[in-house]
Amino acid sequence: MTTLPDWLVERIALDEVPAASKSRVDRADANDIAARVAAVRADNEAELAAYPPGPAIAQIEARIARAKQRRRVRRLGLLGLTTAAAAAIVLVVGTRHVSTDRAGGSLGSSDADVTRVKGATRLSAFRQAGDKVEKLDEDALVKGGDLIQLRYNAGGRPFGVIASVDGAGVVTLHHPVSEDAPPEATALAPKTTSLPNAYSLDDAPEFERFFFITADHPIDVKGSLEALRAFARRTDSASASLDLPADMHQSSLRLRKPSTRKPTP
Structure with missing residues (x-):
């Protein structure tokens, strides 16, 4: 059997x-x-x-409100600058990751000590749209330019890699922040936690699929990304599962983009 x-x-x-x-x-x-x-x-x-999504959404909205307030204060000091110069100060151009305010702590997190009990991993996504934030379910419709905040629960496993594959076959690393990070940098929080950076979707077609790979041991980041890049070249990358060692676990969240061709069910 x-x-x-x-x-x-x-x-x-x-x-x-x-x-x-x-x-x-x-x-x-x-x-x-x-x-x-x-x-x-x-x-x-x-x-x-x-860890209901309601409080998480409220915290994201509070972050947006604080960021808007900081921008208003900052603009008062930029009146003597040109619009282009002001934009250069406020924005970091050319990056797909956007720093989020961490003063309020991680989304849905608690200061209480948490014992790691093995369970199902969970990767959640929230979309920031102006002053509003919404939780995105599997196959939610998104578009280029949408700002996505990821939140994870490791299910008691201490190490993990979070990366995404898009319809153009591009792989983006979300945790840890650098491909050159040592395996120990794949350590995860023992409680539900949001990533410190939001992610701006580009105009790649079809889908953006986020993978959460977890293990009881440190994970080779470069090796994981190589496997994901090979996977991204497959025609069934929108729906297939990663071929992982038996001691590693995976979950994924797929977001769909407008297209004439739907991802394979």
């Missing part, structure tokens, strides 16, 4: 079984699948209850 890996059970719980994995699911014990899916869904519900 086939024993399914954790990542596939999590996909079953989301009703997102890849076509290539359906025969594998059919060979597994139905009772075991039902029990594990129920456990994953219960864990997800508990995580959402502990």
Whole structure:
């Protein structure tokens, strides 16, 4: 009897079984699948209850309000500068990552000590649109220029890499911040945490898919990105799962972009 890996059970719980994995699911014990899916869904519900999106959205909105206030104050001191010079001070041109205010702490975080208990990992995305923030579900429609804030729960696993693959086959690293970072830099917070930088989507077509790779040991960042770049060249990168070692886990969140061709279900 086939024993399914954790990542596939999590996909079953989301009703997102890849076509290539359906025969594998059919060979597994139905009772075991039902029990594990129920456990994953219960864990997800508990995580959402502990860290609901409402407070996170309120915190992001508060950050935006503080940023607007700082910009208003800054503009008072820039009246003698040209518009171009002022823009150069306020904005960092050419980067896809935008720093967010950290004074309020991480989204949905708590100062209480947290014991790592293994469970399902979760990667959430929020879109900042002016003064409003919305939580994005799987296959939510987005467009180039949208500002995305990522939040993760590592499910008790101490190390992880967060990266995205887009419809143009480009891979972008989100955690850690540098491809040259040592494996120890893949350490994760033991509680639900937002990344310190928001991410501005470009105009790549079809989709942007965020991967959260976790493990109980430090992860080779360069090796992970090489694997992701090879994966990004596949025609099924919008829906397939990464081929990872047995001691590593994965989850993903796919956002869709306007296109004449939809990602493979």
